[in-house]
Amino acid sequence: MKRPExxxxxxDLTRMKYAFAYGADAVYAGQPAFSLRARExxxxxxxxxxxxxxxxxxxxxxxxxxxxxxxxxxKVEAFQKALLAAIDLGPDALIVADPGFVGWLRKVRPEVEIxxxxxxxxxxxxxxxxxxxxxxxxxxxxxxxxxxxxVEIKERCPNLELEVFVHGAVCMSMSGRCMLSNWxxxxxxxxxxxxxxxxxxxxxxxxxxxxxxxxxEHEGSFTLQRTDRPxxxxxxxxxxxxxxxxxxxxxxxxxxxxxxxMMAGLDSFKIEGRTKSVYYLSQVVRAYRxxxxxxxxxxxAGKPFEVSAEARRAISFVDGRGFMTGFMKGPLPQNYExxxxxxxxxxxxxxxxxxxxxxxxxxxxVKNRFSLDDSLELMTPAGQFSCEVLSMKDFKGGDTDTLxxxxxxxxxxxxxxxxxxxxxxxxxxLKKKS
Ligand code: SF4
Numbered sequence: 186m187k188r189p190e191x192x193x194x195x196x197d198l199t200r201m202k203y204a205f206a207y208g209a210d211a212v213y214a215g216q217p218a219f220s221l222r223a224r225e226x227x228x229x230x231x232x233x234x235x236x237x238x239x240x241x242x243x244x245x246x247x248x249x250x251x252x253x254x255x256x257x258x259x260k261v262e263a264f265q266k267a268l269l270a271a272i273d274l275g276p277d278a279l280i281v282a283d284p285g286f287v288g289w290l291r292k293v294r295p296e297v298e299i300x301x302x303x304x305x306x307x308x309x310x311x312x313x314x315x316x317x318x319x320x321x322x323x324x325x326x327x328x329x330x331x332x333x334x335x336v337e338i339k340e341r342c343p344n345l346e347l348e349v350f351v352h353g354a355v356c357m358s359m360s361g362r363c364m365l366s367n368w369x370x371x372x373x374x375x376x377x378x379x380x381x382x383x384x385x386x387x388x389x390x391x392x393x394x395x396x397x398x399x400x401x402e403h404e405g406s407f408t409l410q411r412t413d414r415p416x417x418x419x420x421x422x423x424x425x426x427x428x429x430x431x432x433x434x435x436x437x438x439x440x441x442x443x444x445x446x447m448m449a450g451l452d453s454f455k456i457e458g459r460t461k462s463v464y465y466l467s468q469v470v471r472a473y474r475x476x477x478x479x480x481x482x483x484x485x486a487g488k489p490f491e492v493s494a495e496a497r498r499a500i501s502f503v504d505g506r507g508f509m510t511g512f513m514k515g516p517l518p519q520n521y522e523x524x525x526x527x528x529x530x531x532x533x534x535x536x537x538x539x540x541x542x543x544x545x546x547x548x549x550x551v552k553n554r555f556s557l558d559d560s561l562e563l564m565t566p567a568g569q570f571s572c573e574v575l576s577m578k579d580f581k582g583g584d585t586d587t588l589x590x591x592x593x594x595x596x597x598x599x600x601x602x603x604x605x606x607x608x609x610x611x612x613x614x615l616k617k618k619s
Contacts, residue, residue, distance in 0.1 A: 186447060186484040188477055189454050192249070192348065193470050196459035197227020200466055201237055205244055206612040207467040207566050208474030212241065213280060214459070215251030216271065219264050221304070222251070223377035225460045235274045242275075250276035253302035255283055255362075255375040265289070272297055278322065291320045298322045300348065304362065304375075308334075310341040317345045323452065324348065328355055332442055332513040336449040346452040351439040352469055352500075353457025355511060357383040357432050365432070383432035384506075438508035440500060443476045444490030464533045464552075464564075464614050465503045471566065472499035495568075501529040502564070502616075530619060534561070535588070535596075537613035545598045547613075549588070555617050557586040564614040572615075573599040 193209035195201035201212050214237060217226040228234050234250070241248040250271055256264050264286070268279070272294055279297055281287050282304035290297055300323040301307060301316050308327045316324055323346035326335060339347055356363055363374045365382045372378040407429075408419045437457070439446070446454070454477065456469055475496035483490050500508075507526045535549035555561065563572045578595040579585045588594040596615070 186481055187450060187452075188481045189447060189451055190247075191470065191473055191477060192453050192455045193466065194456060194459040194461070195228075195237065195248075196222070196225060196461075198233060198237055198240070199227070200459075200463055201240065203463045203467045203612055204470050205241070205246055207470040209246070209470050211247035211249060211277070211453075212237075213249040213251045213455075215253075215280070216267055217377065218260075219254045219256075219267055219377075220251040221253055221375075221377040221379075222459050231270055231274065234271055234276075238274050238276055241277075247277040249278045249280055249300060251280045251302075252286075253280050253282035253304050254377055255304065256286075260376075261285075269294075280325070287316075287319060287321065295320070300325060300346075303327060303350065306362065310338045313338050313342045313345055313347075317342060322346055325350075325455065328437065329512050331515065332445055335446070335451065335513075339449050339451060343450075348453035348455055349439070349446060349451055350437060350457055350511075351443070351446075351454040351473060353437055353461075354384075354506070355434050355437050355457075357434055383434070384430070385433075387429055387431065433506060435507045435509040436505040437511040438500060439510055439513060440472070440476055440492050440497060441510050442513045443473070443492055444480050447477070447480050447484075448490070463536065467566075467612065467614070468499055468502045468564070472496045475499060498529075504528040531562075531617045532619075533564075533614050534559075534617045535615040537563070537615060538593070545600070546595045547598065547615075548593060548595055549615060551588045551590050551592050551594060553617070554587060554589050555615070556588075560618040562616050562618060564616050566612060569616070575599050 190210045191208060192211045192213060193204035195204060195212035195214040201214065204212050214220070214228050214234070215222065215226075216228060216234070217223050220226070228237065238248045252264075252268055252271070254260070254264065268286075268290070272279070277298065278300045279290065280300045280302050281290065282302035284305075287299060287301070290299060299321050301321045303325040306327050307313055307316065307324050308330060313324050325348040326338065328350050335347070335349060358365065363379070366372050366374040366378070366380045369382040370380040372380045410417070410419045443454075454473060456473065458466065473496070476492045479493040479496065480490050504527050532553055534553045534555040535551045538548045538550055540547050557574060557577060561572055561574060562569045574596045576597045577585050577588055579588065580593045585594070
């Protein structure tokens with residue numbers, strides 16, 4: 186069985202390096218103005234892109250340039266210029282959404298591999314064949330498809346590479362092309378400036394005169410009912426301390442259908458989230474790495490497919506909005522009752538920045554307060570293991586028994602932490618067990 190590519194988001198060079206360390210085969214990243222990630226994007230110039238592409242290739246991995254903005258006339262020339270300059274750096278493919286740009290690239294740079302962005306909303310095999318005829322190598326399928334539809338497109342287009350999202354946040358709209366953020370905040374989602382308006386808390390106010398100073402918060406619970414269809418179930422608008430999340434969907438977690446997607450011969454499994462933390466990214470990549478590898482090994486051994494308990498456990502180490510299998514297993518998967526579920530197994534307290542073998546000291550960037558008597562474990566690309574901290578120093582080098590968030594410090598590990606010298610490149614996190 187072919188192992189699909191595991192494709193991870195790279196919001197900046199640091200995230201890219203963690204993604205590769207934890208098992209990604211490829212990353213996607215793009216220029217802020219043209220890649221639907223206008224903010225919190227570390228690939229600000231061609232030098233950053235060149236460094237990323239060179240780093241990926243040195244590891245024998247791939248770097249895809251996300252260029253999936255939906256440009257207006259005024260942006261066309263600048264976008265063309267930026268693309269030509271970036272192509273010269275040698276990315277492995279361009280992720281494009283706009284049909285005009287697909288056609289233009291095929292003419293001016295026919296050698297460039299094109300992946301059709303999810304923003305293009307490919308939902309059926311005829312559309313897939315259309316793009317294949319235009320020279321598109323891979324299609325990133327719409328996230329609204331069921332598993333059976335994905336499988337059928339692969340069967341009908343066996344020579345077309347197909348990529349599917351397996352993990353991360355989903356839009357309330359048909360993937361992409363959403364105007365909600367434009368409407369609520371005047372920030373254009375289709376130009377990379379989405380405000381995540383669907384995920385934010387809202388409060389209901391009662392006042393007959395909009396914009397007056399005396400808005401009153403409405404008290405009590407609320408129910409929505411279609412007045413023209415009274416037979417439909419009413420929709421409860423639950424509130425917590427922050428408000429209601431009527432438009433915020435659970436996150437996609439396709440772990441349960443990984444074996445089906447692999448059996449169908451899908452080519453690439455994509456993780457969403459270029460702005461997620463390095464810890465989130467590392468754990469999600471590791472979870473899907475384990476799931477893919479375990480399924481491939483089971484297939485080679487002639488055993489029935491099963492996603493390992495370890496992969497499922499790794500995915501539980503990140504927080505989110507609660508998980509669902511998306512539309513893969515049927516309609517109406519979303520849930521709007523809450524917007525946050527804590528990670529299992531404790532919280533991350535520090536990112537390990539470096540290690541001194543002689544003193545067994547780790548320099549750490551502290552994310553959450555922790556103390557000498559806390560029960561700690563190291564999260565590494567090879568798994569997590571308990572570690573005993575013998576002593577600590579704060580950022581001034583003074584002895585302490587507690588480190589505080591927003592600072593750096595040192596922790597000194599006991600010998601039971603094992604032979605750390607084998608891990609010259611760290612990419613480790615320190616977690617406080619719950
Ligand atoms: S507002 Fe929500 S649904 Fe719309 S583009 Fe942004 S994240 Fe997607």
